[in-house]
Amino acid sequence: MKRWRPRPDERERVARIWQALADTYPDARTELAFGNPFELLCAVILSAQCTDVRVNLVTPGLFRRFPDARALASADVAEVAALIRSCGLWPAKSRNLVAMAGMLVARHRGEVPDTREALEALPGVGRKTANVVLAQAFGVPALAVDTHVFRVARRLGLSRARDVLGVEEDLGIRLPQESWAEGHHWLILHGRRVCVARKPRCASCSLAADCPGAEPW
DNA sequence: ATCCCGAGGG
DNA sequence: CCCTCTGGAT
Known part of the structure; x- marks a missing residue:
């Protein structure tokens, strides 16, 4: 070959x-500016099949209520769903966000991992989302x-x-x-x-x- | 009607 | 490979 x-x-x-x-x-x-890798990761998951305008509309409320992985990990899925409803695909997204946060706590001390394998192992995170986080949060060429x-x-x-x-x-x-x-x-x-x-x-x-x-x- | 800052599942 | 999941934009 x-x-x-x-x-x-x-x-x-x-x-x-x-x-x-x-x-x-x-x-x-300036279009997608987030304070930390956790917020970036959540925002990218929310952005599937939905415009950045609507993502930017719900993220302030979401992060005020659940500021980090530990808070989101113990969240009620229904409450998360209510907060992100206008973004579409909310059944899967809300379920994935809580499960994803749980895995961050269980395996990565509540931090967002910086390798492709660890990122893609998170629920709701595929190759595209992993690449955005790698490039924008960690400066990895992806x-x-x-x-x-x-x-x-x-x-x-x-x-x-x-x-x-x-x-x-x-x-x-x-x-x-x-x-x-x-x-x-x-x-x-x-x-x-x-x-x-x-x-x-x-x-x-x-x-x-x-x-x-x-x-x- | 078609497509989308996707991913998971069959 | 195919399909479904949401809501909004065009």
């Missing part, structure tokens, strides 16, 4: 893409690939954009070291504002010069 290597021209293209995203979305860092990121990568025609791992590798090769925390947000914003699912606004896309599918779609 031959080891995959990015072609030089694609490396340069990806570098240009990151630069364009950085220039286009200088406001990305690109979170959600449906927005995946769609953008696919339209850009990146060589391994057939699956999530391929997208991580395609885009990760040229993400600047100091930008791991924001890279994910740039792509999210781009996927929401410009490279939208139904009718992408290619005319006002800052990546159009490097996108093979700029016109049709």
Whole structure:
């Protein structure tokens, strides 16, 4: 089995893409600002299938009532559900939040672990959520690939954009070291504002010069 | 009607 | 691989 290597021209293209995203979305860092890894982890779990606006609406109340893993671990699931109801998927999310906090207390002294294995072992935490926490809370090079990121990568025609791992590798090769925390947000914003699912606004896309599918779609 | 800052389960 | 779970946006 031959080891995959990015072609030089694609490396340069990806570098240009990151630069364009950085220039286009200088406001990305402030969109999700949380005080500690615990709050970040909870907020990312809440954000599944739901906009950041609604997440930011419920998190203040949630964290005031349950400030840390120890408090949340002994919470009544129904009370958590009531606090996060407007975020959607609340049956699973509330159950997972309490169970997740319980595991933080039982296995990690109430702290958020900093390894992929430990994070993905938490209930309600998959690869995407683990990558967000790794990158934003611990500065670990990990690109979170959600449906927005995946769609953008696919339209850009990146060589391994057939699956999530391929997208991580395609885009990760040229993400600047100091930008791991924001890279994910740039792509999210781009996927929401410009490279939208139904009718992408290619005319006002800052990546159009490097996108093979700029016109049709 | 379709899709989404997913994950778990069949 | 498929499906379901919520509510909101478009």
